[in-house]
Amino acid sequence: MNAHHTPPVATLELDSVSFIHRGHTLLSPTSMRLAGCQRTLIMGPNGAGKSLLMRLAHGLLTPSSGSVRWQGVQPAQAMVFQRPVLLRRSALDNLTYVLAINKVARPELKALPRKTQAMSALEKFGLAHLAKRPARVLSGGEQQRLALARAWLLNPQVLFLDEPTSALDPAAIKAVEDAVLEFHHSGTRIVMTTHDLHQARRLANDVVFLHNGELLEHTPACDFFTAPTSPEAGAFIRGELVW
Numbered sequence: 001m002n003a004h005h006t007p008p009v010a011t012l013e014l015d016s017v018s019f020i021h022r023g024h025t026l027l028s029p030t031s032m033r034l035a036g037c038q039r040t041l042i043m044g045p046n047g048a049g050k051s052l053l054m055r056l057a058h059g060l061l062t063p064s065s066g067s068v069r070w071q072g073v074q075p076a077q078a079m080v081f082q083r084p085v086l087l088r089r090s091a092l093d094n095l096t097y098v099l100a101i102n103k104v105a106r107p108e109l110k111a112l113p114r115k116t117q118a119m120s121a122l123e124k125f126g127l128a129h130l131a132k133r134p135a136r137v138l139s140g141g142e143q144q145r146l147a148l149a150r151a152w153l154l155n156p157q158v159l160f161l162d163e164p165t166s167a168l169d170p171a172a173i174k175a176v177e178d179a180v181l182e183f184h185h186s187g188t189r190i191v192m193t194t195h196d197l198h199q200a201r202r203l204a205n206d207v208v209f210l211h212n213g214e215l216l217e218h219t220p221a222c223d224f225f226t227a228p229t230s231p232e233a234g235a236f237i238r239g240e241l242v243w
């Protein structure tokens, strides 16, 4: 499947979305428009509100005010977390289970039995030899690839990834980044948080920069890295400590 043959991804609009917890404003009213099949990287220092913004966008959290709306038909979405949430079952069974409960399939696989679909995803992500291994004893990198394989089977139009590589070594980071590019190439819109500048330079089409619960910039990646408009983003890019 090629990105040019898939229908356009709906636009996500956040309008003055805030998140307040026990009287503390964790995300100030934020407006953001995510249009097109892009790779958007949400950046900022620890505690800036990256995960919050992502969870609000994905619908896992309800905003305290404002609205999160898809223009047009809400697309199929999946999310990959920093620490994968896996069932106490084999790697293979984690995938057959998600196929059974979601009743979805990738178009190229849908004629095949669930187990064959699951094996094909394991193969794609280099995990076929671990099919029978309990998912929870897999290494961190293998677990993350299993989470990506599971998301792959759901055939999402939008994939949210929350710091998916922060606990991984360079080889495992490369595997995850390759998978992200593969999702995108197949027509999936990417929204991903990271505080890794190198990773953002490798992956981003556009960058959302947060600081202290405020969205300070949303610009094309080349502009963000060469001419950030906020002093905080400038300091972040120069590797200075910002908080």
Ligand SMILES: Nc1ncnc2c1ncn2[C@@H]1O[C@H](COP(=O)(O)OP(=O)(O)OP(=O)(O)O)[C@@H](O)[C@H]1O
Binding pocket: 021, 026, 044, 045, 046, 047, 048, 049, 050, 051, 052, 053, 163, 193, 195
């Ligand atoms: N569901 C929640 N309820 C209450 N507070 C929350 C919730 N989620 C996040 N927070 C708080 O909101 C602030 C921003 O958290 P968030 O996880 O979004 O930061 P982040 O930019 O992703 O940071 P990191 O890079 O450390 O993951 C933190 O102070 C956090 O403790």
